[in-house]
Amino acid sequence: MVPLVALGMAGEPPQPVRLTVYGPAAATWASLQRIDQTLALAGAALVLLAVALCWLQVRVGLAPLRRLEALLATIRNPISAAQEGALVDVQAMLAAPTGRDLQPLQAELASLWEHNARVVARARAHASDLNHALKKPLALLSAQASSDAAVPAADVQRQVQAMAQVIDRCQARTFSDVLHMQAAMHPATAAQPVDVAQCVAEVVRMMERLHADQALEWALQVQDGTTPLWRGERTDLEEVLGNLLDNAGKWAASAVRIGLAMEEGDAAQPPQVVLQIEDDGPGMAPHHLQAAGQRGLRFDDSVQGSGLGLHIATQMVQAYGGELSLGKSALLKGLSVRVVLPGVQAAQRQRKA
Template sequence: MTSETGEGADLQPSRNPQRSLAARLVFVAALWSTLALALAGVFLVSLYQRASERAFDAQLEIHIKALVAQMLETGPGADGTVSVLTAPAYRGDPRFSLPLSGWYWTVRRAGSQDILYSSESLLGDPLDAPPIGDADISAGFVAGPTGDEVRILQRQISVEDTPYVIAVAAATAGFWADIAEFARLVALTLCIVGLGLILAIFLQVRVGLRPLSRLRASLSAVRRGEAERIDEALPREIAPLAVELNALILSNREIVERARTHVGNLAHGLKTPLSVISNEARSAGGPLAEKVSEQAAIMSTQIQHHLERARMAAQRRVIGVSCETEPVLARLIRAMGKIYHDKGVSVGFDQAAPIRFRGESQDLEEMSGNLIDNACKWAASKVAVAVAPFNDPATNREMFTITVEDDGPGLTPEQRAEAVKRGKRLDETVPGTGLGLSIVADLAALYGGSLELDRSAMGGLKARLILPSLGRE
């Protein structure tokens, strides 16, 4: 069965929902915060390493000065004083006396690797000191006698116009251990700070976007029919949005009211002249009168159909209307039980969970009433009505079905296709205009639903009405 596309199609949720605004804000802020803290951590560790190197070099410089003081002896000369280089016995730190302790010093002539004097800790092993070049002082990292890394500081001095290079080296194991410990503490601290920042950002976003949640809840209340206006007591950034939405709702209601008024005026304006024409034709008699009466009846049927569709379309565009299905259907079933009591038809009803129809109760009553009344007309003794939730896989919308079955003669597939056509009556012996199922199908289509006819397991006709439900927010 082909159904018209109604406004309900506009209410379909997106099949590809985008990431929430709050998630985007938190993600971007967390990403930049993490990057900034990581760069800050690298910068802090680098600063600490440079400061540690300067402190380490300052300690080595003290030992160099002490060595120079021990090696140089001064005495009288022709021009005042002279400096004489002597063998130092420097033990400013006990580690210089311990074999391969990691603390070493050497004295050599500039430009030569031949060592003149060295600390006892070297045990005669060479200290691989890089060339100092033209600089007076240099520092760097080299391999010590045991292969372990040492920090070496070299200073060049001149004694009697002879340049000498004094080198002091110390193992860097403790140096790098201190830096690693500092880096660990910095990383731990920045991780805690980062988590705190992300939490603060999350709370800030939640609090900052709370007015949007209030706006959504207020709009949902209007859509559910629990309120007539959106609350405009919102921050000034989004308060104009609430004002415009309220203006839109008011405009919608005014348009609906004008449409209903025009439909009513048209109905009164057309029905009275048609009634006069029909009455005059019946009283006149003759072939012409019969033809006029026949065409007037067709015109009346067409007007009734199109006026009904116009009324349904106007009502479908009312914002904020919904109703519970159970009270409406229970009331209809009680009424049908009384109407068809003499025929002996029993109407059963089954609805397991509460379901709310996204539309007006009058429309739900008209659609389901037509189906139940039609089933009672043709049933032999039993009619079953069932309501169940339904999720449309094509649109991923929350829907529900009203299934009406009877144990009557049923319809062939061809008859089921004809039954929903406007004004089509399959049996002229049963009273009616032939508009019932057509109106049901048209009204269901306006709500984004549909009407399906099939054979019932009870032997008769099975009508399945699919309508939108008001899902949980």
């Protein structure tokens, strides 16, 4: 259809004329149909391609989550996983790259795994320590009962009290572990800083009474101008000091020296509380120093004990991120025990004598 065209003779008004052109439309309609079909096929292909890419992206993106799911299933039921041949290396799985988005989740899972492993290891150690410590008084009672039908009441009472003390100490350590775990999960509820010098002085006074018959000289030297502070449960520090100082008092010939210092840190290294306990006893042979501290291990039965004190002290120091090392005292020629614990930054102040 075309617009009207005005035509006319000369001198006459133009007359409108309509011109209509006809032609075959089949070819035009065929071309339009082919265009529509091409557009429909292209649209369908694009939709399928988009769906496939989305599926592939989801599969690839969620692969680390599936690995973590398999890892958690393996940790939850390791026996079943081993039977199915699906046992994996937990540390390797937790160290595998997961991408920037999932890296925080992987780090938290790795931290949780390590924390739970430490808790389980300490629980097993507590149970083993309790078992080992109770065997000796029970064996003594059994031997007395086997040799004599009437066991003296005083002996029974003494062994019962020893077992009660062991159980109480084990319960205290278990409670301390719970508090330590809560403090790690909730730093705001962590224990208040402990004045290490004051705590050491109190334990030393108790040891003076405990080993009064040996007439030992107990000397405490605190680095001038510092206040050694440590954040943790005071009962744990007392447990460590009690075991170490009691061990020194048992073996010392005449003197025990306790040195206490605060090593200030910097941005890279936090402050440290350094405790040095030395005695003038026989000390340990070099090859014994490496094995000392193992559960129930004793090198000399001439002094009463269960062989657990040094092991317990080492465990508790390591639980707070510290270090305990043994050596020979350069001053007193006996055993030297060095304990390093994370300290708390405090203002310097002059200590009064």
